[in-house]
Amino acid sequence: MVWPGRHRGGFTTAPATAPTAARSVPPPVLPAAVLALVGCEGRQSALDAAGVGAQEILVTGWILFAGGGAILMAVMALALYAALVRPERFPGRRAWVIGGGILFPVVTLTALQIHEYALARRLAMLAPEPALVVEITGYMWWWDVRYRVPGQEPLRAANEIVLPAGRPVELRVASADVIHSFWAPSLAGKIDMIPGHVNRLPMVAQRPGLYRGQCAEYCGAQHALMAFDVRVLPAGAFDAWMADQRRPVPEPATSVLARGRDAFFAFGCQSCHAVRGTEASGLVGPDLSRLGARPSLAAGTLPTRVETIAAWIQGAQHIKPENRMPSFDVMDGETLDAMAAWLESLK
Numbered sequence: 001m002v003w004p005g006r007h008r009g010g011f012t013t014a015p016a017t018a019p020t021a022a023r024s025v026p027p028p029v030l031p032a033a034v035l036a037l038v039g040c041e042g043r044q045s046a047l048d049a050a051g052v053g054a055q056e057i058l059v060t061g062w063i064l065f066a067g068g069g070a071i072l073m074a075v076m077a078l079a080l081y082a083a084l085v086r087p088e089r090f091p092g093r094r095a096w097v098i099g100g101g102i103l104f105p106v107v108t109l110t111a112l113q114i115h116e117y118a119l120a121r122r123l124a125m126l127a128p129e130p131a132l133v134v135e136i137t138g139y140m141w142w143w144d145v146r147y148r149v150p151g152q153e154p155l156r157a158a159n160e161i162v163l164p165a166g167r168p169v170e171l172r173v174a175s176a177d178v179i180h181s182f183w184a185p186s187l188a189g190k191i192d193m194i195p196g197h198v199n200r201l202p203m204v205a206q207r208p209g210l211y212r213g214q215c216a217e218y219c220g221a222q223h224a225l226m227a228f229d230v231r232v233l234p235a236g237a238f239d240a241w242m243a244d245q246r247r248p249v250p251e252p253a254t255s256v257l258a259r260g261r262d263a264f265f266a267f268g269c270q271s272c273h274a275v276r277g278t279e280a281s282g283l284v285g286p287d288l289s290r291l292g293a294r295p296s297l298a299a300g301t302l303p304t305r306v307e308t309i310a311a312w313i314q315g316a317q318h319i320k321p322e323n324r325m326p327s328f329d330v331m332d333g334e335t336l337d338a339m340a341a342w343l344e345s346l347k
């Protein structure tokens with residue numbers, strides 16, 4: 001994919017968060033089955049569980065798959081047998097109807113119902129008294145994130161969720177416009193984000209690492225570019241991270257960065273964006289306080305680099321048509337570079 005920009009003559013990049021490298025393997029070389037299995041691993045896979053909820057759902061998924069597979073085989077074998085023998089020689093005709101057609105489904109479906117009921121209860125009770133609540137609001141087409149720790153000021157961020165490993169956390173999801181759906185398959189089940197209503201998703205991430213999620217409910221033209229990153233840190237590292245977030249962004253260290261910051265205010269970016277410790281406090285767009293530390297830009301659309309930030313500022317409407325940020329294609333290249341460098345330095 002080639003993104004625009006007179007800036008450095010444009011550049012080529014793969015999407016920030018290609019789910020798997022398998023796509024580069026020429027299909028004739030490997031059987032399709034192998035390709036399909038490769039797709040099961042990685043940072044956005046319900047089959048590679050790294051959270052308690054995802055693990056429970058995975059086990060249930062395998063039970064359904066194995067049970068359904070066994071029943072399919074048995075029915076197929078019976079059907080084959082029935083086709084081969086003469087009808088009057090097929091043993092126990094009535095018993096099959098009553099046993100296979102009524103008793104068996106009643107027993108298996110009841111057992112499954114009880115299992116699912118217990119599962120739903122366990123999932124709902126994962127974080128009864130959460131020490132951390134993360135409020136996530138879906139916008140067309142990005143994610144506003146607020147961390148709430150009892151007794152502390154809420155902390156605002158965007159497009160990336162950082163979680164402590166092993167600690168129960170409650171996600172509270174809502175929407176600012178249309179229905180979105182929050183789904184990080186490696187960590188937990190999917191949950192709808194509904195305007196005017198808050199849904200709760202208790203979560204315990206187990207394995208530190210970088211995961212990916214995305215909007216799972218069609219929400220308009222750029223629904224496909226509405227992804228997010230989840231960074232799971234060891235609990236101690238998470239506490240240090242949280243404390244560090246409250247620090248205002250540092251003064252620009254070089255004259256170029258200072259020029260970038262000044263241009264940010266001169267072009268009015270602060271009317272939509274907030275940067276902690278500056279007078280920028282806009283709420284229309286993502287908080288940019290730690291933009292440089294996030295793995296991806298514009299909700300998983302591009303990897304975060306000075307070049308991609310510059311390309312975004314200049315061509316937001318080209319990269320993600322109809323999103324709510326105008327393209328700023330009027331500034332000179334040096335100003336653009338400086339602005340992108342300043343934003344990238346916010347870590």
Ligand code: HEC
Binds near residue numbers: 309323
């Ligand atoms: C009218 C409001 C508005 C203005 C003005 C605006 N932006 Fe944005 N900006 C947004 C919105 C909304 C998004 C989210 C777009 C999306 O991903 O759908 C965004 C996204 C971004 C992002 C990506 C953020 C992330 O979390 O990855 C950057 C960087 C950014 N804007 C920089 C700027 C800069 C620099 C300016 C000034 C030159 C600016 N914006 C002006 C609304 C605005």
Ligand SMILES: [Cu+2]
Binds near residue numbers: 223
């Ligand atoms: Cu969406």
